[in-house]
Amino acid sequence: MNDDNQKKNTEIEIPDDTELQTILNVFKTMSDPTRMKIILTIAKKPITVTEIAKALSLEQSTVSHQLRQLKQERLVIGDRSGKQIFYRLADDHVLQIYALTKIHIEEKHALGH
Structure with a gap:
């Protein structure tokens, strides 16, 4: 680990249990394969429930x-538009979490771990 990475790691504060649980809930929610496929879709x-169900071969319920x-x-x-609701990601961070995790795994495999 280089000095920059060591410095970044020492600057991270350990959150209290409540804050940590909030963070972990996001990971738990994203860890479900169906939810992750919905996120990526x-x-x-922006897309409706009907379109998501069709794209992923799932029941609307x-x-x-x-x-x-x-x-x-x-x-x-x-976001409601007339009688339909179009779903979208809340922000770019959602995909960044996915992308960073994917990169982490790909690097790990590239290194033979």
Whole structure:
């Protein structure tokens, strides 16, 4: 580990249990394969429950249930347009979490670990 990485690691404060649980809840929510597929699907463009269900070959009730959990963790937002709700990612951080994790895994495999 170089000096810059050591300095960054020493600057990270250990959160209290409440804050840590809030952070871990986001990871827990994102760790479900169906929810992650929904996240990646709506990352492309705002999309309705019907369109998500069709794209992922899921029941609409399943998609709705998963979207409720994603909304609860503020990972997804629903925007109403007439009678339809179009779902989109709450912000770019959601995809950044996914992308950074993917890079971490790819680097680990490249190093033979």
